[in-house]
Amino acid sequence: MCLGIPGKVIDIEGAMAKVEIGAAHREISLQLLPETKVGNYVIIHAGFAIQLINEEEAKKTLDLLDSISNQMNGGQDEVY
Amino acid sequence: MKYIDEFRKRSAADGLIAKIKKIASKKVSLMEVCGTHTMAIFKYGIKNMLPERVNLISGPGCPVCVTPQIDIVRAIAISKLPNVMLASFGDMMRVPGGNTSLENEKAKGRDIRIVYSPLDSLDIAKKNKDKRVVFLGVGFETTSPSIAATILKAYDENINNLFFLSCHKLIPPTMKALLSLGEVRVDGFICPGHVSTLIGTIPYEFIAKDYNIPCVIAGFEPLDILQSILMLLEQINEGKALVKNQYTRCVKPEGNIKAMEILREVFEVSDSSWRGIGVIPKSGLKIREKYKNFDASAFEIEVEDIKEEEKGCICGNILRGINKPYDCKLFGKECTPLYPVGPCMVSTEGTCAAYYKYERRR
Numbered sequence A: 001m002c003l004g005i006p007g008k009v010i011d012i013e014g015a016m017a018k019v020e021i022g023a024a025h026r027e028i029s030l031q032l033l034p035e036t037k038v039g040n041y042v043i044i045h046a047g048f049a050i051q052l053i054n055e056e057e058a059k060k061t062l063d064l065l066d067s068i069s070n071q072m073n074g075g076q077d078e079v080y
Numbered sequence B: 001m002k003y004i005d006e007f008r009k010r011s012a013a014d015g016l017i018a019k020i021k022k023i024a025s026k027k028v029s030l031m032e033v034c035g036t037h038t039m040a041i042f043k044y045g046i047k048n049m050l051p052e053r054v055n056l057i058s059g060p061g062c063p064v065c066v067t068p069q070i071d072i073v074r075a076i077a078i079s080k081l082p083n084v085m086l087a088s089f090g091d092m093m094r095v096p097g098g099n100t101s102l103e104n105e106k107a108k109g110r111d112i113r114i115v116y117s118p119l120d121s122l123d124i125a126k127k128n129k130d131k132r133v134v135f136l137g138v139g140f141e142t143t144s145p146s147i148a149a150t151i152l153k154a155y156d157e158n159i160n161n162l163f164f165l166s167c168h169k170l171i172p173p174t175m176k177a178l179l180s181l182g183e184v185r186v187d188g189f190i191c192p193g194h195v196s197t198l199i200g201t202i203p204y205e206f207i208a209k210d211y212n213i214p215c216v217i218a219g220f221e222p223l224d225i226l227q228s229i230l231m232l233l234e235q236i237n238e239g240k241a242l243v244k245n246q247y248t249r250c251v252k253p254e255g256n257i258k259a260m261e262i263l264r265e266v267f268e269v270s271d272s273s274w275r276g277i278g279v280i281p282k283s284g285l286k287i288r289e290k291y292k293n294f295d296a297s298a299f300e301i302e303v304e305d306i307k308e309e310e311k312g313c314i315c316g317n318i319l320r321g322i323n324k325p326y327d328c329k330l331f332g333k334e335c336t337p338l339y340p341v342g343p344c345m346v347s348t349e350g351t352c353a354a355y356y357k358y359e360r361r362r
């Protein structure tokens, strides 16, 4: 039941926002996340945005994962 | 989809699995607290990718499974009152309660609606002024702030025909209760990512400090879960017990302060009864006095005493991590997703349902 899905905010009107989830559009409430801006990605649960997705942090995680897989597949990252 | 596909990359998963195999030196039991993690672990076959030394156990984090029968029986009794429409998340419909379920009652003609968001129940109330609309609120800290926000909105809009039956539960006190029972050995916790987007990382600190058990807050994609397992193994190998955050793209140490303010404005902490575990102090939420006009627990209903467990069902032990579904004599025989005996088989996130769907053939 704690499923949350990422969506991109494409329009904001008052406390409501339109989000794009894959190819689908949906209306959600920003009551719990009033700082949301158009263009942000948010985690959506039960019709509410519950948290912003931090692009930079996502990239850091992916970089770390890449370095682990390079290291395990022959230590390529030791070149650096 | 962005933020999903990148976290399912095969090459990265292979790297993580190789590293896990390399560093997993001894037998460990890791508990995934959240039912959504349980589902993801089965869906992506993560159990089978891990070395046998790394044992994953499912915890009590399926809100449907831990809602005691008496709450279902109450909701059903309320649905029978004159002029009442009951609204609930779809997950609750099939949970057995006193020989029936919301789904059965709906088939018998009661006005019971499945909604996706608590805000839908507000809409229903506005469109049906002559009815009393009651929302059955279940869920952990991921969900309860949304219910609180809906109550605030109804308060501001002077809505007087919308009510909430609060069966909400809190995660950290439950982890504490599990540990103090001392029945199950846990070497590390995979902590619920979406609960943590709201509550942050600090509420888990006591587990690391007082119980010396490492915690990693995890996202829900396969790479998230594998990386979290790796992060736990690293801590275990180094003899450390810290709260670490794998899901940094969504979880801030402080959580969502605004949402938690809204939650605390509307609800106060109360003792709460868990299916299979019993009453856990300070593990639930009740509506504050100021918003009592929205509280459906004040409705006058008569409910008979019911025994909590169905005969032979060991859901309680499964929720506490002591038994696995195979230990239940009814598993896959009398009890299947089509004819569930206990809540762990009803909920799509229940441990028995997950084992039935993904593990039965092995």
Ligand code: SF4
Pocket (backbone or CB within 6 Å): B312, B313, B314, B315, B318, B325, B328, B329, B330, B331, B332, B335, B336, B340, B341, B342, B343, B344, B345, B346, B352
């Ligand atoms: S298999 Fe069915 S009866 Fe057995 S513990 Fe699971 S839900 Fe209960």
